[in-house]
Amino acid sequence: MNYATRARDLLLELKSSDFLPTYNEEGVRAALTEINHHTDALTDLVRAANRSQGNDSQQQGIPIESRPSMILHDASIRRNKRCLLAYHAYRIDKLRNLRWETSGTLPSRVSPLLCEAELEFFRAYDKLVANTSLSGGTVGILDYNADMLPPTENFIMVRVVEEGLGKIETESCGVVELEVGTMHYLPRGDVEGLVRRGALVQLSGEEC
Amino acid sequence: MAATQTMPSYYDIDTILAEEELIQIRPSFPFSHLSHLDPEHRSRKRRRVDKENVGNANRGSSVVGTAPHVLEEGAKIKMPMWAVDRWVVLGFVTVTLPGVYGRKMKERLQADPVSVDLGTNNTHYFLSGLLLASLLQRASQIAKRHRSRSASSPALQLSALAQSLRYSLLNAMMGDRLRRNFDWTLSALDAMEDDASGHVGRLSVLEKLMFEKGVESSGAVVRWREGGSGRIAGSKVVVRG
Amino acid sequence: MTSAPPSVSFFGNTPLSPDRSIAISSFLAGDEPIAIIPSFHHPEPLGLISGQVGPFRAGMDTVVPLWLAVMLRRRKLAKIIPPSWMDADLLKEVLRFERDPREANFSSLLPYRHAEIAQAILAACRAGSGTGASGGGSAGDSEIPDADRIKLLLEDIATVRMDKIRRNVHTLSSQILSRPSRVQPIIDVTNIGSLEMHAVKSFVTESFRLHRELSGKGNAYSQPLQSAEGSRKENAESRSNGSRLDGASRGRLRASRLVREDDDLQEPRPLEEIDGDGEEVTGHGDTGQSRIRRHR
Numbered sequence: 001m002n003y004a005t006r007a008r009d010l011l012l013e014l015k016s017s018d019f020l021p022t023y024n025e026e027g028v029r030a031a032l033t034e035i036n037h038h039t040d041a042l043t044d045l046v047r048a049a050n051r052s053q054g055n056d057s058q059q060q061g062i063p064i065e066s067r068p069s070m071i072l073h074d075a076s077i078r079r080n081k082r083c084l085l086a087y088h089a090y091r092i093d094k095l096r097n098l099r100w101e102t103s104g105t106l107p108s109r110v111s112p113l114l115c116e117a118e119l120e121f122f123r124a125y126d127k128l129v130a131n132t133s134l135s136g137g138t139v140g141i142l143d144y145n146a147d148m149l150p151p152t153e154n155f156i157m158v159r160v161v162e163e164g165l166g167k168i169e170t171e172s173c174g175v176v177e178l179e180v181g182t183m184h185y186l187p188r189g190d191v192e193g194l195v196r197r198g199a200l201v202q203l204s205g206e207e208c
Numbered sequence: 209m210a211a212t213q214t215m216p217s218y219y220d221i222d223t224i225l226a227e228e229e230l231i232q233i234r235p236s237f238p239f240s241h242l243s244h245l246d247p248e249h250r251s252r253k254r255r256r257v258d259k260e261n262v263g264n265a266n267r268g269s270s271v272v273g274t275a276p277h278v279l280e281e282g283a284k285i286k287m288p289m290w291a292v293d294r295w296v297v298l299g300f301v302t303v304t305l306p307g308v309y310g311r312k313m314k315e316r317l318q319a320d321p322v323s324v325d326l327g328t329n330n331t332h333y334f335l336s337g338l339l340l341a342s343l344l345q346r347a348s349q350i351a352k353r354h355r356s357r358s359a360s361s362p363a364l365q366l367s368a369l370a371q372s373l374r375y376s377l378l379n380a381m382m383g384d385r386l387r388r389n390f391d392w393t394l395s396a397l398d399a400m401e402d403d404a405s406g407h408v409g410r411l412s413v414l415e416k417l418m419f420e421k422g423v424e425s426s427g428a429v430v431r432w433r434e435g436g437s438g439r440i441a442g443s444k445v446v447v448r449g
Numbered sequence: 450m451t452s453a454p455p456s457v458s459f460f461g462n463t464p465l466s467p468d469r470s471i472a473i474s475s476f477l478a479g480d481e482p483i484a485i486i487p488s489f490h491h492p493e494p495l496g497l498i499s500g501q502v503g504p505f506r507a508g509m510d511t512v513v514p515l516w517l518a519v520m521l522r523r524r525k526l527a528k529i530i531p532p533s534w535m536d537a538d539l540l541k542e543v544l545r546f547e548r549d550p551r552e553a554n555f556s557s558l559l560p561y562r563h564a565e566i567a568q569a570i571l572a573a574c575r576a577g578s579g580t581g582a583s584g585g586g587s588a589g590d591s592e593i594p595d596a597d598r599i600k601l602l603l604e605d606i607a608t609v610r611m612d613k614i615r616r617n618v619h620t621l622s623s624q625i626l627s628r629p630s631r632v633q634p635i636i637d638v639t640n641i642g643s644l645e646m647h648a649v650k651s652f653v654t655e656s657f658r659l660h661r662e663l664s665g666k667g668n669a670y671s672q673p674l675q676s677a678e679g680s681r682k683e684n685a686e687s688r689s690n691g692s693r694l695d696g697a698s699r700g701r702l703r704a705s706r707l708v709r710e711d712d713d714l715q716e717p718r719p720l721e722e723i724d725g726d727g728e729e730v731t732g733h734g735d736t737g738q739s740r741i742r743r744h745r
Contacts, residue, residue, distance in 0.1 A: 217669050217670055223670060334659075334663075335670070338662055338663060338670050339670055341665070342670055345665070370665075371665070374663050374664070374665055375628075375663075377663055378626075378628070378660070378663040378664065379628065381659065381663065382622055382626035382656065382659075382660060382663070383622060383623065383626075386622045386626065386656055387618070387619050387622050387623070390615065390618050390619075390622075390652060390656075391615065393652055394611065394615060394648075394649075414659060417655065418652055418655045418656060418659075421651040421652055421655055422649075422651060422652035422655075424466070424467050424651065425467040425647060425648050425649065425650065425651045425652065426648050426649075427467075428466070428467035428468045428470075428471050428647065428648075429467075429471065429644055429647060429648045431468065432468075432471045432472075432475070432644070433568075
């Protein structure tokens with residue numbers, strides 16, 4: 001029996017990848033096709049059963065011998081559906097977490113792994129979070145992205161590891177040029193996003 | 209599908225994969241249209257089935273009354289747990305537990321639980337067993353409901369089987385294996401990388417999940433002791449890439 | 450609840466990562482009251498969200514939250530008076546107690562967040578005093594003369610206590626977890642420290658969860674049929690006079706439900722299931738019954 005094997009393979013791909021495997025459009029389509037096959041087969045069985053029921057007025061309903069195959073088709077449809085849902089839910093879940101990890105920037109190595117709809121999801125989710133963050137209410141602007149962990153110091157020491165960051169404007173230190181290899185002592189809030197997406201590295205040590 | 213939302217593991221990949229566990233069943237009555245499930249039967253018709261895909265194979269044979277391709281009563285077939293779930297629940301088939309849940313494995317797990325390797329071939333040992341026990345339990349409930357009180361022995365049998373399966377799993381999982389696993393989660397960070405991987409390699413998925421959670425926690429404590437909580441971590445996805 | 454295996458998580462119900470829980474815990478430790486001796490004057494009390502602090506007079510001790518104490522100490526505006534338990538002799542006593550195999554509990558002399566408090570105070574005092582000569586001559590003006598000894602003692606205590614937790618879990622595993630039991634497993638952790646708790650929490654809660662599932666009491670791995678069992682049993686019971694389906698009727702499906710092809714193919718459902726569908730039957734009990742009766 002090889003029902004729902006393509007759908008299962010999708011999940012195995014997820015398991016064997018350390019982040020996400022490339023979106024397997026072919027596999028998804030194969031699973032959908034299989035669902036259609038089962039649907040057709042099931043419909044045929046039901047029609048046939050109804051027809052024979054019409055001929056034979058003694059017999060009401062569907063004979064028990066035909067029920068297992070109907071149930072099996074039904075189970076295969078559900079199985080494929082569950083695998084597909086799980087596959088997509090898992091990926092969406094990862095993307096949602098990624099949004100919080102990188103405060104909205106999609107790492108360049110991730111985008112080729114996604115399908116069009118997933119890219120769109122990431123953008124839309126990012127936008128949604130950004131809008132919520134800025135609406136603030138009466139207290140003022142509340143940035144959900146700042147301080148994922150309770151901060152202990154206001155200033156942190158960072159080293160630049162990514163090229164081409166240019167200048168950033170900070171609240172209390174004016175404009176700072178971020179050249180590769182240089183170290184800076186900067187307000188935590190201004191650089192937290194850059195550290196989290198890997199452009200800067202925070203240096204440990206007792207400072208202040 | 210409102211009903212399935214009450215099941216927390218609906219989206220859980222491990223659970224879904226654990227339901228691939230093959231189970232041996234025997235139909236309690238002839239099953240129409242399903243002869244292709246029987247490997248012996250199939251060998252005769254291989255050419256035909258291979259040519260047609262899943263759907264067509266069934267459609268071609270779906271005219272009731274004109275000798276449908278019957279899967280004989282009592283034929284031994286092996287199918288994944290998810291596929292036979294309803295059949296078992298409805299009592300359409302009788303079930304034989306997979307060999308790994310038999311006496312031999314039980315004895316091995318009792319004699320020297322820690323050294324049994326569940327990571328290579330039986331990754332889903334506990335999870336599949338758990339799902340299987342739950343399936344038998346459900347089948348017994350249905351059986352209880354639909355048979356007269358005097359003849360409720362199949363229900364009792366199923367229930368007893370589920371119970372004993374659960375207990376033997378519980379015994380194997382929560383004893384020495386759990387203790388060893390717990391010790392590793394506390395010391396995995398100090399120990400040599402290789403040693404831990406040897407241990408992890410023998411774990412089933414549920415145990416590995418526990419191990420990973422444990423290591424994450426004790427790692428967090430170590431990180432905190434070393435660097436406090438002020439550090440901003442770079443995104444793992446970015447760092448790895 | 451962290452119990453369920455990852456289903457779909459959302460911001461807000463994602464289980465806290467241990468890193469975050471520990472960070473939060475040490476942040477909360479900042480609220481612990483700590484005595485300081487300020488070296489400045491500030492006659493007006495400060496109104497903070499958590500309450501008033503001050504007034505501050507140079508040389509007069511006053512109690513402030515730990516986070517404020519640490520901040521002032523780092524700016525050399527105050528000296529911290531370490532809490533009474535941060536004392537080498539007392540800690541030695543604690544260590545002796547923890548090593549005593551007869552004591553199953555943890556020492557009650559240490560507060561819940563002792564690890565976090567100690568780390569904050571020790572770091573603040575070291576940072577403040579070490580600026581001039583960072584080598585080793587810092588002991589002179591520090592308020593904790595034997596800081597290094599205290600640190601070592603705390604580390605020893607942490608190790609011994611972790612081992613105690615480890616042994617407790619082992620006992621738990623051999624006595625309760627590995628057999629089916631009616632009682633929920635209990636682990637006594639009176640006076641456990643918050644850090645120790647974070648270190649073992651996820652493993653222990655996960656094993657409790659699996660114990661529950663394997664004892665047949667959980668519902669994470671069973672299908673809805675079982676989870677709605679209670680309500681259905683009642684229904685089955687109430688209908689039991691004559692509504693139990695005999696063999697012949699069990700062999701029939703209701704065709705009317707099957708021909709709805711436009712439906713999303715939840716059908717065919719065998720009769721037993723319709724009978725057993727808790728919501729449907731409880732929702733409109735009468736119709737549910739009559740539908741089945743009509744059919745016999």
